[in-house]
Amino acid sequence: MTEESQHPGRDGVAHGPVIDYDQLRSLVEQAVPFNRFTGVELVELADGRAKARLGLVDDLRNHVGTMHAAALFQVAEFAAASAFVGAFAVHMNKVTFVARKAEIDYSGPARGDVEAIGKLTGETAEVLREVSERGHTRTGAVGEARDPDGVVVATVRVTFDVRPLDEPLAVDLPVREGAR
Template structure:
């Protein structure tokens, strides 16, 4: 199955499209995404709003997950079930997100095959235009098996 994960994300997650999230690289449980520096996305201290940063991170995590497990969409629905966010520094300029799946494809698919609902994390680092780490996010995902 050939899946254009970035296009799928922009089609199915309108808010990511509204914010202008770009999906630069998506493959093998990893995603590199970016959020443009737009004044309408800024907060009261002239950096990207926390909600925009979270959306970037959550979108990157979903893309990383789909890059490894997108072929399972016919049998399960991916759902984010929780997240931990740490805002470390004020971001300036464009922000880039790098997301990586913590579980292997084999681990997740084995749980689905066993009739279980796999739960796994995707870690995301957000860096501003200078490469400064501005936020870390861990998004917890599950694949809810489709009901027959």
């Protein structure tokens, strides 16, 4: 693998092949059936960052006509979890993660569609080191949902438990052409 085919992580260290984030975004959207059920879309995915969108439809409204609290949680949590996937994309055949804790602050009503930005709060290299040394670790991500005017309506903080996979995945990473 040539140096230019290495993936420069948020920490500036080369981590492996250059990931095709558009293809990975499509795979992430399909990975959790509940996301399709609610209609949440992953519109952007990058290293440690993601953007999800959820349209306000009648089935997602609460008793006062705004987006239901559970739907706001869904879009913000999905953005946070997707940010994790983006950060660990080149390592997803070696580690797995599950949410262990989540908190949400609702700061205002969502009267229309929402977009949520997810960001990883830990450092990839540190998480991988702890998994290697201790067999598991925890890291966090934040998802911030905004209304069409850009006003924050909900913020989700998720703690993920990260562990090595017992068996590496038999899935090829979506690598850009010519990057291997």
